[in-house]
Amino acid sequence: MLKKAAVTVLSLSLAFTLFGCDKQKLSATEASPQMITIAHVQGTTSVPINPQKVVVFNPATLDTMDALGIKIAAVPQTSVHFPAFLQKYAESDYVNVGGLFEPNYEALSNLKPDLIIAGGRANDAYDKLSEIAPTISLAVDNHDFIDSLTLRTEQLGEIFDKQAEAEKQITQFKQKIAAVKARASDQGTALIILINGGKMSAYGPGSRFGFIYDELGFKPATKLAESGTHGNIVNAEFLLNVNPDWLFVLDRDSAIGNNQALSAKQVLDNPLIHKTKVWQDNKIVYLDSSALYIAGGLQTYNQLLDQINQVLGQQ
Amino acid sequence: MRSAYLYLGIGILIVLSTISLFTGISHLSLATLWSDEEMRDILLISRVPRTLALLLAGSAMSVAGLIMQLLTQNRFVEPSIAGTTQSASLGLLVVMVLAPSAPMIVKMLIASLFAMAGTLLFMLILRKIVLKSALMVPLVGIMLGGVISAITVFAAMYYDLLQSLGAWINGGDFSGVIQGRYELLWLVGGLTLFACWVADRFTVAGLGREFAINVGLNYRQVMLLGLSVIAIISGIVIVVVGALPFLGLIVPNLVSLVMGDNIRKTLPWVCLVGGGLVLLCDIIGRIIRYPFEIPASTILGVFGAMIFLCLLINQSRYAKH
Numbered sequence: 001m002l003k004k005a006a007v008t009v010l011s012l013s014l015a016f017t018l019f020g021c022d023k024q025k026l027s028a029t030e031a032s033p034q035m036i037t038i039a040h041v042q043g044t045t046s047v048p049i050n051p052q053k054v055v056v057f058n059p060a061t062l063d064t065m066d067a068l069g070i071k072i073a074a075v076p077q078t079s080v081h082f083p084a085f086l087q088k089y090a091e092s093d094y095v096n097v098g099g100l101f102e103p104n105y106e107a108l109s110n111l112k113p114d115l116i117i118a119g120g121r122a123n124d125a126y127d128k129l130s131e132i133a134p135t136i137s138l139a140v141d142n143h144d145f146i147d148s149l150t151l152r153t154e155q156l157g158e159i160f161d162k163q164a165e166a167e168k169q170i171t172q173f174k175q176k177i178a179a180v181k182a183r184a185s186d187q188g189t190a191l192i193i194l195i196n197g198g199k200m201s202a203y204g205p206g207s208r209f210g211f212i213y214d215e216l217g218f219k220p221a222t223k224l225a226e227s228g229t230h231g232n233i234v235n236a237e238f239l240l241n242v243n244p245d246w247l248f249v250l251d252r253d254s255a256i257g258n259n260q261a262l263s264a265k266q267v268l269d270n271p272l273i274h275k276t277k278v279w280q281d282n283k284i285v286y287l288d289s290s291a292l293y294i295a296g297g298l299q300t301y302n303q304l305l306d307q308i309n310q311v312l313g314q315q
Numbered sequence: 316m317r318s319a320y321l322y323l324g325i326g327i328l329i330v331l332s333t334i335s336l337f338t339g340i341s342h343l344s345l346a347t348l349w350s351d352e353e354m355r356d357i358l359l360i361s362r363v364p365r366t367l368a369l370l371l372a373g374s375a376m377s378v379a380g381l382i383m384q385l386l387t388q389n390r391f392v393e394p395s396i397a398g399t400t401q402s403a404s405l406g407l408l409v410v411m412v413l414a415p416s417a418p419m420i421v422k423m424l425i426a427s428l429f430a431m432a433g434t435l436l437f438m439l440i441l442r443k444i445v446l447k448s449a450l451m452v453p454l455v456g457i458m459l460g461g462v463i464s465a466i467t468v469f470a471a472m473y474y475d476l477l478q479s480l481g482a483w484i485n486g487g488d489f490s491g492v493i494q495g496r497y498e499l500l501w502l503v504g505g506l507t508l509f510a511c512w513v514a515d516r517f518t519v520a521g522l523g524r525e526f527a528i529n530v531g532l533n534y535r536q537v538m539l540l541g542l543s544v545i546a547i548i549s550g551i552v553i554v555v556v557g558a559l560p561f562l563g564l565i566v567p568n569l570v571s572l573v574m575g576d577n578i579r580k581t582l583p584w585v586c587l588v589g590g591g592l593v594l595l596c597d598i599i600g601r602i603i604r605y606p607f608e609i610p611a612s613t614i615l616g617v618f619g620a621m622i623f624l625c626l627l628i629n630q631s632r633y634a635k636h
Contacts, residue, residue, distance in 0.1 A: 079475050197482025199491045202607075222606070232607040235490040237361045241340040241606075252478070270493055271360050275353075 038155055041119055041137040042126050048134070050161050051114035055097055057129075058120035061138045062086060063297025064153055065117075067169060070160045074111055076100050076122075083291040085299055101125075108132050115159070140296075143206045145215055146177065153298060169298060176305045177215055183312045185217035188245030194231050195264040196252035201231030202238070209292065211301065212248055216308065221245075236272040247278040250289045285311050324587045328370075331594045335366040338598055340606050360494045368489055368497040369597050369611070370590040372552050372559065375503040377589025378510050379548040380563020381578065382541045383434075385521030387441065389452040390571075393563030394430075394549045397456035401463040402433025403546075403553045404484045408467055411483075412474050419554060423499055427550030433463060434542050484557050488610035489597055492556065503551050506544050507586060514579045517541060521576075559612055561619025562589060568626050592618070 033048040055074040056062045059082065062075060066086060074095035082090050095111055098104030100121040108116075109132060116129050119137030129135040138155060141148040150170050157166030192203045192212055204224025205213040213220050221244030224232060239247070251264035264286065268279075278284050288307065291300040337343050341357050348354050380393035387397070394400050406429025410422045437459055446452060471477045510517070520527050520537045527534045552559065566589040567581075574581045596618065597611035 079472075081475070197479050198496075199482055199488065232604075233488065233490050233610070234607060235340075235361070236493055237357060238340045238606055240357070267491075270495060271356070272493060275356070 036158060038136050038159065040155075041139050042123070042135075045130075045134050045136050047115050047136060047159060049159060051159070053111060053113045053115075055095075055108065055111065055113045055116045055133075057097075057100065057103065057116070057118045057122035057125075058137070058139060059086065059100070059294050060120055060140065060296040060300075061117050061152070061156075062089065063291075063295040063299050064149075065156060065160075065297075067298040067302075068153070068156060068160070068162050068165050070156065070162065073113065074107075076103065078104070081290065081294060083288065083295055083300070085291070085303075086295060103129060105132070142208060142210055142214075145211055146174070149173075149298070149301075173298060173302060176302065176309075180305050180309050180312070181215070181217045184308065187218060187312065189221035190218035190246040190248060191221040191239070191242060191244040192248045192250070193234070193239075194250045194252055195267050196230075198267055200234050200236075200239075200267065202234045203231045207231070209248075209250065211304070212308075218246060236270055240272050240276050243277050245277060245281075245283060247276075247284045249284060249286050250292060251286065252289065252293060283311075321583065321587075324584065324591075328587055328591050328594075331591055331598070332366050332370070335369065335594055335598055336362045338601050364494050364497050365489055365492045365597075366594070368492045368500050368556065369594045371500040371504045371507075372556050373562065373593030374586035374590040375500075375507045375548045376552055376559050376562045376593075377566035377585045378507050378582065379545045381567035381582070381585050382510060382517055383545050383563065384567055385517045385578065386538060386541045387438070387452055388521060388523060389449055390568055391450065391453040391564065392456055393561075394434075394545055395558060395560055396453050396460065396564065397437045398433040398459040398463050399430045399437075399545060399549045400553060400558050401460040401467065403427070403430040403550045404480070404558075405429050405433075405463055405467045405470075406550070407483060407554060408471055408474075408476065408480055411476055411479065412470070419499060423551050423554045425550075426554050427547045430549045431542060431546035433459070434546055438538070438542070484553060488608070488612060489556055490608050490610070497555055499551050499555055503548050506548055510544055511582045511586075513540065514582050518576070518578045521578075557610075557612060559593060560616050561623055562593065562615060565619055565622045565626065566592060569622065 033050065035046045036049050037044060037046050052071075053073040054071070056065060056072055057076055059080070062072070063086060065072060066089075072089070072094065074097045075089045076098050077090055077094070077096040078099040080090070080100055095107065096104070097107050097111070101124075103122060103125050105128065108129070113133045116133050116135040117138060118126055118129050118135050119139040122129070123137065123139075126135060126137065138152045140152055153166045153170055154163070157163040190212060192209050193200050194203065194209075202224055203209045205220055207224075212218050222242045249264050249268070268284065273279050285308070288300075288303060291303060336358065337345075339357070339362060341354075343354050343358060343362070348358065376394070383392050383394060383397060383399075384390055403426040406426040407422060409429070410417055410425045414421070437456055440455055440459065441452065444451075444455070467480070468477070471480045516532060516537045519530060519532050520534060520541070524534055527537070567585055570581050570584045570588055574584055578585075593611060593615065596614035600609040600611050600614045603609060
């Protein structure tokens with residue numbers, strides 16, 4: 001008796017499943033694109049392959065997508081200072097979908113995107129964005145920078161059918177890192193600081209700007225505690241005491257387009273810093289803050305590598 | 316007897332200052348200080364300016380709080396509660412937008428002018444409304460401050476200066492103080508001395524408008540004088556080091572609990588305790604996450620909130636005296 005019932009249930013459900021399949025197949029012939037499953041920072045999402053209307057919130061991902069030549073429909077433009085090489089996304093050719101932290105949901109709903117790439121500063125908006133369209137977050141893990149950036153680039157290649165281009169760029173990028181690393185690893189210690197409003201904070205390995213220690217082989221000039229996105233507060237005396245061989249400086253005010261504020265150069269121009277090795281040997285490197293601070297994808301790091309390669313070449 | 320305590324207080328302040336001079340990243344030792352040029356430079360370029368800045372800013376903000384309390388005849392007022400600090404921030408933002416590369420002295424002047432306007436507005440509002448309870452005064456101040464800082468935050472957002480403004484104002488942080496970056500604070504020190512010199516007039520003004528006029532005080536002039544002192548002190552301190560929360564509130568109250576209300580006698584104590592408290596907070600901030608720093612204002616906020624709560628809880632007992 002029981003067996004008979006089980007068979008009935010099984011065959012019935014099988015029939016329904018087949019029926020369901022049939023229906024799906026029917027609609028697929030109309031328009032439905034193929035799907036691919038992407039594992040990302042905020043979960044696993046099924047996204048269409050080669051989506052047409054793509055919204056990108058995270059400038060770091062935008063940076064890499066631009067490098068791969070992917071077509072983008074909309075980006076946040078409200079109070080966003082794109083670095084020079086991404087400046088074209090500030091034009092009206094692209095739909096403005098709000099700010100980096102706060103999407104404009106009305107604009108998004110009107111747009112009816114096929115895919116939203118969020119993450120980074122738009123992390124908290126993930127749930128709401130997911131209701132509008134499949135949303136993924138391809139942020140890069142600073143603790144495992146190269147592998148993570150490689151994976152994210154490959155994933156973009158898969159979604160947009162640009163695998164060959166992605167592989168090519170990754171290979172070039174890795175070669176460049178290897179070349180710079182070969183020159184940098186005997187260059188001694190380094191320290192990365194951010195200057196904002198006349199005050200300094202330092203970053204350590206594995207942090208937001210830890211790439212220089214982690215991947216290029218500069219030794220950290222001192223042990224730095226793990227910190228939030230804005231680093232550890234330090235002063236001029238700290239720099240003199242740590243006395244690194246290289247000092248890499250990010251100027252937050254210039255990163256956000258506030259070029260006239262008390263600049264990092266002015267802050268560092270003081271009698272204590274004049275005593276440091278980096279000041280005397282002219283080994284203070286002002287990084288392209290606007291790219292590193294706002295973006296931070298493939299092109300940013302390519303340019304960073306070029307800059308470091310150049311300053312190392314001058315030595 | 317009183318003067319013995321004052322010497323004790325000065326002694327404690329000297330000890331704290333010495334600790335501050337010898338607390339930092341590089342090791343300084345007294346024995347080799349004068350023979351080692353490196354050490355001497357660190358002491359003179361970094362440690363001495365920082366310690367002086369702490370003392371000057373701490374004592375000045377406490378004195379500004381005390382004068383404000385006398386002029387409003389209310390114990391729960393200080394520049395950051397009466398819209399003064401917020402107006403100074405607005406002034407600073409205006410300079411950052413219109414003339415970002417202006418020298419410190421211009422920033423300070425504009426910030427002080429705005430602080431003055433904000434404080435005057437607060438005083439005018441106080442004169443217009445009928446106060447049924449002493450707590451209404453700080454409430455009015457907090458509301459006015461809220462409105463002004465809302466304008467500031469909106470404008471800062473509009474011009475994309477929110478984080479830069481935050482770094483300037485919320486700092487209350489002495490990590491950037493070295494030789495050449497704090498000298499404006501000497502002006503604040505001068506104003507504090509000036510306040511001590513005319514202290515009696517503030518005491519009389521603190522007894523109320525009618526009384527002051529009856530004993531022949533030019534009430535309007537004294538009010539204006541007091542307001543200018545408060546505004547300039549707040550303007551300079553916010554431009555050089557950032558806001559120091561609670562200081563102007565708790566220090567005068569603590570001192571008056573022990574010493575009474577004759578400000579000619581209490582002013583030196585207010586300077587002493589204010590300077591010492593900020594010094595202590597900064598030393599703690601430098602030590603607990605060594606070799607990194609925690610802003611003095613953060614530590615001050617923790618202590619200040621606790622002391623303020625104690626004062627509020629004891630208020631009924633204290634008000635009866």
